[in-house]
Amino acid sequence: MIKTPVNTSSLVRTSCPVGSSLQIDAYKVSVVLLTKNSAATVRKSLESVFKQTRKPDEVVVVDGCSTDGTLDILGQYPVKLVSEQGLGFGHARNLGVKESKGDLVFFIDSDCYAETQWIEKILPHFTDPHIAGVTGRTRLWNTDCGVARFLACVGNRMEMPTNHAYVEIAPTMNLALRREVILEVGGFDETLRRGEDTELTYMVSQQYKILYEPEAVIWFRGSPTLRTATRKCIHHFIGVGQLFAKHGFKASFVRFNLLIRGFILILAVGSLFFLPWYVPAVLFGWLLMEFIYKTTKMYRRYHDRCVVYYLAFFTFWSLVSLTIFYGLYLGLKHRQGIS
Numbered sequence: 239m240i241k242t243p244v245n246t247s248s249l250v251r252t253s254c255p256v257g258s259s260l261q262i263d264a265y266k267v268s269v270v271l272l273t274k275n276s277a278a279t280v281r282k283s284l285e286s287v288f289k290q291t292r293k294p295d296e297v298v299v300v301d302g303c304s305t306d307g308t309l310d311i312l313g314q315y316p317v318k319l320v321s322e323q324g325l326g327f328g329h330a331r332n333l334g335v336k337e338s339k340g341d342l343v344f345f346i347d348s349d350c351y352a353e354t355q356w357i358e359k360i361l362p363h364f365t366d367p368h369i370a371g372v373t374g375r376t377r378l379w380n381t382d383c384g385v386a387r388f389l390a391c392v393g394n395r396m397e398m399p400t401n402h403a404y405v406e407i408a409p410t411m412n413l414a415l416r417r418e419v420i421l422e423v424g425g426f427d428e429t430l431r432r433g434e435d436t437e438l439t440y441m442v443s444q445q446y447k448i449l450y451e452p453e454a455v456i457w458f459r460g461s462p463t464l465r466t467a468t469r470k471c472i473h474h475f476i477g478v479g480q481l482f483a484k485h486g487f488k489a490s491f492v493r494f495n496l497l498i499r500g501f502i503l504i505l506a507v508g509s510l511f512f513l514p515w516y517v518p519a520v521l522f523g524w525l526l527m528e529f530i531y532k533t534t535k536m537y538r539r540y541h542d543r544c545v546v547y548y549l550a551f552f553t554f555w556s557l558v559s560l561t562i563f564y565g566l567y568l569g570l571k572h573r574q575g576i577s
Contacts, residue, residue, distance in 0.1 A: 261365045267357060268340030268417075269294045272330050274302035276348035277311060279459060284315050286351035292358040294344065300334045328426035328434035331410065335420055343417050345410040345435075349459040351379070359454040360414045370419040370446030371439060373408035374454025375399075385467055386460030388547040391540055395458075403450045406443045406490050410435040412456035419446060427484075429572055431565065432470075433477030436491060437484070464550060471558050479565020483573060492562070499525065499556040525552065 269287050273280050287297055297317045301308065302324050312319055320337050322330045335343055342364060346352060360372045375398045378390040390396050413435070423441040426434040439448055461467035478492045485491075506521035533548045 262361050265342050265361065265364060266295045266340040267292070267342050267344060267361070268338035269297045269344045269346060270300065270331065270334035270338055271297065271346055271348055272300050272302070272327070272334070273304060273308050273312070273348040275304045275306040275308060277304070277307040279349040280308055281311050282351045283346065283348050284311075284317070286354070286356075287346065288315065289354055290352065290357045291355050292361060294357065295340055296338065298334050298338045300330045300337075302330060326428055326430075326434075327432065328428035328430055331426045331434065332428065335417065335425060338417065341417055342414055343420065344414045345412075346456060347411040347458065350376075350411050350456050353455040353457070356454050356456065357414075359451055363449050363451065364414075364416070366447075368447050369449050370442050371408065371413060371415040371448040372451050372454065373405060373414075373439075373448060374412045374451045374456060376409070376412050377455060377457050378460050379457040380459045380462065383460065383462050384544040385464055385547060386462060387542060388544040388551075389467060390460055391536055391542065391544065392551065396540060398452070399450065400452045402452065404443075404447050405450050406440060406448070407436050408439045408448055408450075411458055412454065413439070415439075415442065430480050431476040431568075432473040433481050433491070436477075437481055440485070440488070440490065464547075468555070468558065471555055472561050475559050475562040476565035476568065479562040479567070480569035480572075481565075482562070483566050483569020496551075496556050496559040497562060499528075499552060500558075500560045503553065503556055504560075528552075 271280075271283065271287070276283075284297070287294060297315070298320060299312055299317045300320045300322050301312065302322050309319075318337060320333055322333055331345070334345075342361070344357060344360070356374070360374065363369050363372050376395050377398075378386055378395060380386045387396075415438075419442055420438070423438065423445075426438050428434075430437060442448060461470060475492070481488070481491050502521055502525060506518050506525065509518040509521060529548060529552045532552075533545045536542075536548070537545045
């Protein structure tokens with residue numbers, strides 16, 4: 239599952255304030271969870287929420303017209319169920335926020351589960367009025383799946399930082415935000431194909447602070463197949479293009495190496511037909527050397543055979559990343575329509 243990466247290169251160590259129990263208990267906590275045909279995983283997700291050492295005051299589930307038994311499972315728990323007609327992740331998350339009543343909104347995905355102290359570890363940081371959001375560590379539970387392991391390695395989620403830090407963007411599979419701040423920045427952008435959490439947390443972090451709390455741990459499934467990962471990769475890059483149209487070219491929105499490789503791969507193939515033999519030889523040689531370097535580096539770090547998926551990462555997914563330009567077109571078209 240393609241998820242928004244934590245930009246560990248920009249982490250800044252910081253001390254973490256802890257308020258009195260009276261201040262902490264004054265907050266009303268809402269948990270918002272999205273589901274759509276999540277029968278295989280949603281029970282464990284809900285069990286983890288209701289077994290928190292600090293119980294949530296409400297759990298709001300936004301369901302996108304599930305047909306696989308998800309609704310039967312949801313009916314066994316004291317949740318506030320809201321139906322959503324498939325208008326996108328941004329719309330669904332906004333609906334969850336709208337239907338929630340808490341001062342703080344905790345987001346988690348239906349294929350994730352929280353460690354028992356998730357809420358308890360996050361809550362004290364909100365006694366600092368400068369902190370508008372808190373995110374935490376994400377760890378892969380679907381370790382039997384090579385695709386999921388590979389993407390977790392590439393996304394730096396197998397060895398996440400262990401120090402507190404301020405971050406610029408954060409994923410909604412492990413995120414808590416002040417409800418008033420979500421509304422202040424206008425909520426999630428419902429026009430984005432994906433990346434609505436990237437954009438919202440980016441806007442929040444420009445005015446307030448978002449803290450990374452390493453002891454607030456969420457376990458996630460990741461993409462179980464190459465087909466699922468590729469589909470999410472396409473939507474991800476379209477969303478990034480839309481973000482570029484709206485906010486300009488921000489390095490925190492995407493890793494440009496995939497995009498660069500996509501260009502070079504197209505240039506190398508095209509040069510086979512139009513340029514002297516040594517041009518494609520140099521281009522393909524550069525791609526091969528980088529492939530060997532990246533694969534060897536990852537294997538030495540993780541000692542995991544999932545590195546074989548670098549073959550798809552370097553070829554097909556590099557080309558897929560070029561859908562960012564379609565997203566840029568959609569974003570510019572939307573801006574033109576607004577003006």
